[in-house]
Amino acid sequence: MPNDEVETFPDIRSSKLVKSTEYYETKECDNQLLIVQSGIKISYADNCIVIADGAVEIAFANRVIVVSRDSINVSHDASGPRDASGVYVTKGALAISHGRAPYIYALRGAKASAPRMTTFNTDVDSGSTILPQATHNTIEPIFLGEPRRKSIGTSMRIDAGEYISYSGKRCAAAKPDVSLFATMLPFVRKHSGCPTLKSASVTCEQGEDVAERAFGERWTFDACGKQVNVNFRGQRFIPDSSGAPGAVGESMWVD
Numbered sequence: 001m002p003n004d005e006v007e008t009f010p011d012i013r014s015s016k017l018v019k020s021t022e023y024y025e026t027k028e029c030d031n032q033l034l035i036v037q038s039g040i041k042i043s044y045a046d047n048c049i050v051i052a053d054g055a056v057e058i059a060f061a062n063r064v065i066v067v068s069r070d071s072i073n074v075s076h077d078a079s080g081p082r083d084a085s086g087v088y089v090t091k092g093a094l095a096i097s098h099g100r101a102p103y104i105y106a107l108r109g110a111k112a113s114a115p116r117m118t119t120f121n122t123d124v125d126s127g128s129t130i131l132p133q134a135t136h137n138t139i140e141p142i143f144l145g146e147p148r149r150k151s152i153g154t155s156m157r158i159d160a161g162e163y164i165s166y167s168g169k170r171c172a173a174a175k176p177d178v179s180l181f182a183t184m185l186p187f188v189r190k191h192s193g194c195p196t197l198k199s200a201s202v203t204c205e206q207g208e209d210v211a212e213r214a215f216g217e218r219w220t221f222d223a224c225g226k227q228v229n230v231n232f233r234g235q236r237f238i239p240d241s242s243g244a245p246g247a248v249g250e251s252m253w254v255d
Contacts, residue, residue, distance in 0.1 A: 016033065017035070018034050020035075022037075024036045024039075024041075027042075028045075031047045034050045040055075040056050040057070041057040044060045047062070047063045048064045049064070050067065055068065056071070057074075058073070058075070060075065061076065066088050066090075068092065069090070070090070070092045071108075076098045077114070078099065078101070079100075085102045088104050092107065094111070095112070099113060101116040101117060101118070102117050105119070116134070121138060121141065121146070135154060137153075138154070168202040171204040184232070187230075188221055196224070197222065200220065201220050203217065205218055217232040219231075219232060
């Protein structure tokens with residue numbers, strides 16, 4: 001985890017300690033360390049550390065660290081504009097209905113809807129909504145009896161619905177693939193009338209003149225057997241002026 005993100009999490013040394021041997025339910029956990037020998041249900045968790053033997057349920061979580069032997073269920077992870085996602089570690093399964101960028105270690109897998117997530121030794125359910133990316137880390141087991149994975153390393157998964165393999169080299173100043181494809185691929189599918197784009201190639205046409213410092217890219221797509229050409233200049237798609245067959249003839253701004 002990046003240092004700037006680590007600094008946003010609660011400091012266990014300054015947290016108020018709360019212990020319970022029974023099922024614990026509270027409307028608010030603010031700057032607390034909760035150690036529960038059963039399950040726990042929290043309406044609002046802010047700067048909260050939870051260590052539980054049983055299942056954990058949180059409605060709204062901000063800057064939380066949750067460790068559970070059972071399942072973890074979170075409705076909203078970092079829902080506010082200044083909120084930070086949590087760290088969730090469980091021997092059971094994890095479910096996040098609305099997340100931002102959680103860190104997850106779930107021995108029995110996770111199902112989450114989040115624009116970004118980082119997982120460790122966790123199988124992510126295929127029904128999860130992950131846009132645009134998830135980083136999966138395979139590390140040494142931390143739980144007693146947990147099997148060791150065959151390969152240790154890091155991989156990145158980009159949502160297949162808005163990603164396509166391509167050849168060629170992009171401009172150095174261009175937007176990341178996942179950011180560009182989220183708008184360009186629907187644009188190309190719509191105007192080509194092709195629901196599935198098979199492949200693409202790109203050429204960087206970086207201007208050398210001061211007035212043309214904004215990068216330019218020329219994309220060519222294989223759209224249902226047709227060649228579709230799209231020019232991407234600065235922050236918008238513009239018509240292909242080459243007259244090549246399949247040129248897309250409408251401008252579209254890209255934020």
